[in-house]
Amino acid sequence: MIGVFGAAVGFLMMLGLMLTGLPVAVALFLTAFIGAWAFLGLPTLLSFGNQMWSGQNDFILTAIPLFIFLGEILVRSGVTDGLYRCLSDWLRRLPGGLLHTNIGASTFFSAVSGSSVATAATIGTVAMPIMKQRGYDARLTTGSIAAGATLGILLPPSINMIIYGSMTNTSIGQLFAAGVVPGLILAGLFMVLIAGVCILRPELAGPMLPARSWPEKIASLVDIIPPIVIFLIVMGTIYLGWATPTESAAIGVVCGLGVAIAKRRLSLSMMHECMISTVRISAMILLIMVAAHFLNFVIGVLGIPQALTGFVADVGAGPLQIILLLMVFYLVLGCFMETLSMMIATLPVVFPLVLHLGIDPVWFGIFLVVMMEIGLITPPIGMNLYVVQGVRGHGSIMDVIYGALPFVLLMLGFVGLLIVWPQMALWLPQRLF
Amino acid sequence: ASDTPLRVAGNFSQNITQVEIERTFFNGLSEATGVGISMNYNPMDVVGVKAPDALRMLRGGSFDVMSVQIGMASRDDPFFEGIDLIGVAPDMETLRKVVDAYREPFDQRLQERFNAKVLTLWPFGPQVFYCNHPLESVNDLRGLKVRSFTPSMSAMLESFGATPVTLQFSEVYPALQRGVASCGVTSPTSGNTGNWPEVTTHYLPMAVSGSVQGHFINLAAWNRFSPEEQEKLLAEFAKLEGEMWDLATNSSSNADACNTGQDECTDYRKFTMQMVQVTDADRERLKKIAESSVLPIWKQTCNAVDPQCSEIWNETAGAAAGLRID
Amino acid sequence: MTSDNPVTQAATPLARSFALIAGYMLLGVALFVTAEILARRFFNISLQGGDELGGYMLAILAAFGFSYALIERAHTRVEILIERVGPRIQAVLNIFSAWCIALMAVFMAWRAWATLMESVEYRSLSGTPLMTPLWQPQSLWFAGLLLFAGVALAAAVHATLLMLHDQHRLNRFYGVKTLEEVIEEETLTSESGMESAAR
Ligand code: NA
Ligand code: NA
Numbered sequence: 037m038i039g040v041f042g043a044a045v046g047f048l049m050m051l052g053l054m055l056t057g058l059p060v061a062v063a064l065f066l067t068a069f070i071g072a073w074a075f076l077g078l079p080t081l082l083s084f085g086n087q088m089w090s091g092q093n094d095f096i097l098t099a100i101p102l103f104i105f106l107g108e109i110l111v112r113s114g115v116t117d118g119l120y121r122c123l124s125d126w127l128r129r130l131p132g133g134l135l136h137t138n139i140g141a142s143t144f145f146s147a148v149s150g151s152s153v154a155t156a157a158t159i160g161t162v163a164m165p166i167m168k169q170r171g172y173d174a175r176l177t178t179g180s181i182a183a184g185a186t187l188g189i190l191l192p193p194s195i196n197m198i199i200y201g202s203m204t205n206t207s208i209g210q211l212f213a214a215g216v217v218p219g220l221i222l223a224g225l226f227m228v229l230i231a232g233v234c235i236l237r238p239e240l241a242g243p244m245l246p247a248r249s250w251p252e253k254i255a256s257l258v259d260i261i262p263p264i265v266i267f268l269i270v271m272g273t274i275y276l277g278w279a280t281p282t283e284s285a286a287i288g289v290v291c292g293l294g295v296a297i298a299k300r301r302l303s304l305s306m307m308h309e310c311m312i313s314t315v316r317i318s319a320m321i322l323l324i325m326v327a328a329h330f331l332n333f334v335i336g337v338l339g340i341p342q343a344l345t346g347f348v349a350d351v352g353a354g355p356l357q358i359i360l361l362l363m364v365f366y367l368v369l370g371c372f373m374e375t376l377s378m379m380i381a382t383l384p385v386v387f388p389l390v391l392h393l394g395i396d397p398v399w400f401g402i403f404l405v406v407m408m409e410i411g412l413i414t415p416p417i418g419m420n421l422y423v424v425q426g427v428r429g430h431g432s433i434m435d436v437i438y439g440a441l442p443f444v445l446l447m448l449g450f451v452g453l454l455i456v457w458p459q460m461a462l463w464l465p466q467r468l469f
Numbered sequence: 470a471s472d473t474p475l476r477v478a479g480n481f482s483q484n485i486t487q488v489e490i491e492r493t494f495f496n497g498l499s500e501a502t503g504v505g506i507s508m509n510y511n512p513m514d515v516v517g518v519k520a521p522d523a524l525r526m527l528r529g530g531s532f533d534v535m536s537v538q539i540g541m542a543s544r545d546d547p548f549f550e551g552i553d554l555i556g557v558a559p560d561m562e563t564l565r566k567v568v569d570a571y572r573e574p575f576d577q578r579l580q581e582r583f584n585a586k587v588l589t590l591w592p593f594g595p596q597v598f599y600c601n602h603p604l605e606s607v608n609d610l611r612g613l614k615v616r617s618f619t620p621s622m623s624a625m626l627e628s629f630g631a632t633p634v635t636l637q638f639s640e641v642y643p644a645l646q647r648g649v650a651s652c653g654v655t656s657p658t659s660g661n662t663g664n665w666p667e668v669t670t671h672y673l674p675m676a677v678s679g680s681v682q683g684h685f686i687n688l689a690a691w692n693r694f695s696p697e698e699q700e701k702l703l704a705e706f707a708k709l710e711g712e713m714w715d716l717a718t719n720s721s722s723n724a725d726a727c728n729t730g731q732d733e734c735t736d737y738r739k740f741t742m743q744m745v746q747v748t749d750a751d752r753e754r755l756k757k758i759a760e761s762s763v764l765p766i767w768k769q770t771c772n773a774v775d776p777q778c779s780e781i782w783n784e785t786a787g788a789a790a791g792l793r794i795d
Numbered sequence: 796m797t798s799d800n801p802v803t804q805a806a807t808p809l810a811r812s813f814a815l816i817a818g819y820m821l822l823g824v825a826l827f828v829t830a831e832i833l834a835r836r837f838f839n840i841s842l843q844g845g846d847e848l849g850g851y852m853l854a855i856l857a858a859f860g861f862s863y864a865l866i867e868r869a870h871t872r873v874e875i876l877i878e879r880v881g882p883r884i885q886a887v888l889n890i891f892s893a894w895c896i897a898l899m900a901v902f903m904a905w906r907a908w909a910t911l912m913e914s915v916e917y918r919s920l921s922g923t924p925l926m927t928p929l930w931q932p933q934s935l936w937f938a939g940l941l942l943f944a945g946v947a948l949a950a951a952v953h954a955t956l957l958m959l960h961d962q963h964r965l966n967r968f969y970g971v972k973t974l975e976e977v978i979e980e981e982t983l984t985s986e987s988g989m990e991s992a993a994r
Contacts, residue, residue, distance in 0.1 A: 057877035057888045057971055059870040062895045079530035085906030086526065089933065090519035092854035095846035101821050101856060209643055277647025279832045280640050286828035311818020312811065319860025320869045329517055336516030337476065339509065374871050417875060521922055525913055544922040614835065623924040635846055635923055774918055
């Protein structure tokens with residue numbers, strides 16, 4: 037129907053529309069609308085209502101607002117403050133001190149939060165004042181928070197994985213399981229990097245925190261219990277077969293309410309704040325999905341995925357070349373696009389190609405999520421950079437960008453590791469499912 | 470003359486065999502009939518279309534031809550579900566009689582209400598039980614959680630004392646694996662190609678329905694062809710229909726053998742599920758359930774839309790199956 | 796849209812109520828699904844329909860939330876270019892954006908209405924064990940989209956009027972959020988957690 041050239045023109049048009057400052061959802065929709073108008077005729081456009089209903093009336097996607105809601109409840113219950121304080125006691129002796137706490141707290145919070153931006157805002161708010169007060173290097177501080185928080189979408193639960201799973205019909209339970217080992221390894225690598233830098237240049241880290249007494253340290257452990265328990269309940273109900281991944285999100289919300297009650301933070305106004313915020317964020321994501329769903333339909337009927345697959349077959353590129361090409365593609369695109377929109381906009385074309393090449397959909401999901409994590413901390417558009425800078429409230433954004441740079445390089449190396457050692461992602465889901 | 474464009478939405482790509490047959494058929498249709506057609510074929514899920522929307526999209530003309538999952542599409546008209554009600558046809562032979570008897574009123578209604586015409590009507594194959602729980606007869610379904618996808622299937626399951634669980638298709642495999650559901654219902658071939666035997670142990674080949682599908686064409690698209698062309702096309706579609714029926718009948722028994730690890734297994738992946746024998750008493754019980762709960766519920770839903778519904782059914786499908794709704 | 800924007804002021808009470816209703820529906824689904832899992836696991840009872848209700852809830856939550864997200868300027872925009880051009884071009888781009896959103900919203904509401912009418916015409920029932928008449932959830936869904944269309948249209952008209960005499964306010968009301976605004980919003984959540992922790 038439409039060749040690779042036509043598809044490229046369409047893609048550039050979509051990027052162009054985005055650059056004029058149109059909301060991403062509207063740019064996607066307009067591209068689909070023009071494509072359908074020009075090539076498919078009016079009936080296709082008029083079917084939009086039924087498609088919109090079918091696309092949104094989808095229980096699997098219910099997990100998106102549920103996990104956002106869970107994160108909101110936990111943060112407003114003050115769970116993160118306690119978590120940070122506790123970890124700073126236990127990690128204080130490592131070279132780099134509180135920098136490790138940033139990574140550790142991000143890891144724990146990621147285990148209950150489905151979003152990296154929320155993780156950055158949360159950890160940044162807790163960490164920034166104390167780190168400034170103790171004289172930590174601004175670049176390393178902000179970089180470690182921005183990078184550590186990207187784990188939010190790699191460690192389950194992950195909103196990005198839910199959307200990927202629902203768009204590609206890949207098991208969300210398997211995707212969640214596949215994110216665990218790479219997430220923990222990446223967190224470990226972040227800490228190794230921090231330790232290495234701080235051993236070479238000890239002046240970048242602040243003085244060690246004063247020791248607290250053992251009874252105090254033990255007592256503070258109570259604060260890491262809520263995220264661990266919620267994580268275990270959410271993943272456990274999936275693993276034990278009590279609940280599907282979507283249903284487990286509902287259990288997570290109920291547990292979150294339990295924590296809020298236990299911490300005596302549950303009130304009507306707090307509940308309303310959580311709800312309003314959840315609906316605002318979810319609606320933003322879901323409008324992009326409405327448009328992407330329609331674009332997917334138009335792209336599919338126009339035969340663009342087949343055209344691209346045929347093109348790649350003609351060129352004779354193998355899976356490895358394509359993955360390396362996609363790595364560059366997503367690295368560049370990730371610099372300019374908000375990452376969730378980037379995934380949703382590209383999947384309809386990229387995924388059939390990936391499937392055609394025999395690449396494991398679960399592995400590709402993890403690959404894509406790591407590329408999105410990188411996109412979150414590469415300028416000029418990197419939400420985590422901005423959020424961390426915003427929490428910091430002074431100095432130059434360049435500090436954050438430079439601070440995140442070593443982490444970006446580390447993560448690119450990590451993607452290489454994921455390519456040569458795919459079992460890193462696939463081992464756990466194969467064991468569990 | 471220039472080629473007539475034909476935009477086709479095929480069946481769901483997880484039904485590998487049927488979609489392959491379809492794809493070959495549509496791409497070769499122009500050559501086989503000598504009718505100039507520029508074909509655009511895509512499986513429904515590839516273009517992100519959901520099964521229940523099929524009739525509306527067909528009527529609106531988004532697609533010229535659609536492969537319709539009739540059970541799902543009956544959302545917009547319960548009359549269509551009458552072609553394949555639970556417990557009516559115990560085997561493919563009876564089902565074919567029922568389908569042929571119901572074809573005429575079915576087509577008429579499709580033309581009147583959805584501006585579309587029947588080209589083919591065929592089943593995926595007998596819908597049988599895959600369970601991850603020891604089972605000696607149908608009676609052991611009592612107390613088990615069984616995945617259900619239509620109202621009448623839920624009614625049947627409840628009559629067996631089972632608990633219906635609603636799950637999306639993509640969630641069934643993991644649900645069986647982890648025990649969210651104890652049994653799933655699908656055809657021998659679909660279950661085999663979907664690797665359900667990997668996560669289930671007991672195989673109960675009692676056909677509760679045939680999962681009837683159809684190829685329908687939008688009337689405006691149909692009328693773009695001349696009468697001679699229409700005749701040639703109908704002849705080809707009749708061949709496709711025959712092929713699909715053969716597939717449902719023959720490959721089902723081969724898939725039965727493969728699922729349960731017998732020597733006759735040749736065409737599908739071999740597994741080692743335990744076969745649960747279905748007795749005549751079991752079939753009789755299913756028929757009783759159809760009469761006492763499935764058919765009355767359907768009558769109620771369908772006659773609410775059109776009071777003629779159950780009467781038409783009695784004269785056609787019911788007569789073919791030897792059943793009546795009172 | 797900032798708080799001194801008359802369109803925002805007029806629309807906020809309704810849009811906020813819609814968002815709150817959606818929030819309570821979300822809470823309801825969370826509780827119902829949890830009950831369903833527990834009943835299924837421990838009492839072997841199938842309550843049924845959690846997934847169906849959850850699906851309706853999601854469609855309605857999205858529709859109810861669109862207008863609130865619009866008022867809060869939460870719909871993601873790529874600001875990289877628009878921040879670098881002069882106020883006049885910025886104003887033109889913002890008008891373009893406001894009208895595109897409005898037309899999309901109107902189109903959505905129009906097609907949702909047609910879908911609802913089809914469900915009424917066919918008396919469509921959900922193909923699930925609950926057999927819900929589809930017009931019921933679809934009416935709520937349409938109501939949300941209608942509000943979205945109304946707010947988006949009002950915003951576009953207002954932006955066009957501002958173009959004539961006050962481009963500064965046009966860019967402030969309908970432009971891309973400034974960095975400060977984005978950050979304020981992203982950290983509000985954590986700060987309120989901190990405040991309550993301090994209390
Ligand atoms: Na996470
Ligand atoms: Na970026």
